[in-house]
Amino acid sequence: MVKIAQTIxxxxxxxxxxxxxxxxxxxxxxxxxxxxxxxKLAKLTEFSPELNTI
Known part of the structure; x- marks a missing residue:
């Protein structure tokens, strides 16, 4: 009985x-x-400064 309880x-x-x-x-x-x-967003804004104003 104890074994069954332990297994459960x-x-x-x-x-x-x-x-x-x-x-x-x-x-x-x-x-x-x-x-x-x-x-990806950080890389995009690195290359295009106009996106940095968002």
Whole structure:
């Protein structure tokens, strides 16, 4: 009986861990996309001073 309870608890922990990891991965990817976009924008404004007034 104790073994079954431990197994269920372990399965729940693993499931929660996977869920948290997926959420973290999504937010990391979003942050990465934002960084890439910001970098592209910075490069654009470097080469064209008229865009710098935005």
């Amino acid at each position: 608890l372990l399965m729940r922990m693993i499931r929660n861990y996977i869920h948290i990891w997926r959420e973290c991965k999504q937010s990391l990817l979003k942050n990465l996309e934002r960084m890439i976009l910001a970098n």
